[in-house]
Amino acid sequence: MLVTEVPNALPGGSSLLRNEPVQARSSARLSGLLDAAAAVIDEIGFERLTTAMVAERAGASIGTVYRYFPDRIAVVEALAIRNTQRLAEHFVTALSESGATTWQEACDALIDVTAEMYRTEPGFRAIRFGDAADTGTGDSEDRMAALGSTVAQILHERFGVPATERTARTWVVLAEASHAVFARAYRDPAAPDTGLVEEYRTMSRTHLEAVIASS
Template sequence: MPGTEAARGALRRAPVQRRSTERLARILDACARELDEGGYERLSTRAVAARAGVPIGSVYRFFSDKRAMTDALAHRNLDEFLDRTAARLAEPGVGADWRAAVDVLVEEYTAMKRTAPGFALVDFGVPGETNQDLADRLPALLGDRLPVDPADPRLRLALVIAVEAADAALQLAFRTSQTGDSRVIAEAKELVRAYLGTVLE
């Protein structure tokens, strides 16, 4: 299941058997659907258990509360996003520099925003939190596309700022249009490329 490894940080108990792994996936799927329908404030472990078709004890076996459950969903989302992006970057014809990677990152994010259950509200973190996990994992994803030392602290700061700026711009894109305003999305790409250029060129 995509995201199982990262999600374990939010789990009380990691699944060992296939049946437990499948049950955990059903719980997170149900959590995502509940978020789409009622938002974070109305989310409850009882409603998630009912939708997933599992006893409430099964939810508490994995999660202490709805915050931990949502955090695990966010980790799963991040893993899926990085997997999708890595697959796109490996496709023939995709540019080999960091600018092409920026475009792919934005495109995969907007694709998940449009289609992935729960992603519109909880992409990579509980609402209102930062995108530190994504910024931390970008150097490994981008690899040789980065023309600077991945350990350079300036790169770390630049990636944090770029991710936060892109997040704000893309939130605006989906605030003005349910499917994402294409003009704002295009400007978000330009914004991130221009800013990162001050560090990567």
């Protein structure tokens, strides 16, 4: 399963952070910096984000930002990791609250949770959960793989969806496809193209049914 704290999920332990927050106050400060970054990114995009903007929006000194992040890329990467974690956590919660009894219902819950995050989660539309933020680190592949592995494990354990090499590839395909479809559907969160989301729902279910039937 995905971990629930940003520092624990960073590739290579926590290489993107200068200092791991080990106390509640420090964790809250890190969370506040990421919230500030998300707000700025929603306004201007991650390409123009600077550490100075993060500091100003968070009401913190630039030194506080550099205490945790060596540069703006590290900020964006950490926010992308947090987005991935929150999506996984919301999915697990949605499964419990919906009382899903089939893998189809579980997939619907995942799609609904993803759509809601595109609509309401600050910074999610801009960098979503898989973007590498032009860092060249390849960390986005690790995040996508971790998310796909989590979903596959849950559906295998709860609903008996086969855990085969093909289903693993299928999760990658569906995750990448959703990445593109939801970005287009939620270009304007105030007026999303929900029809695109429903087309993705139909497509993903049809393809999964075929893959599972052949397993």
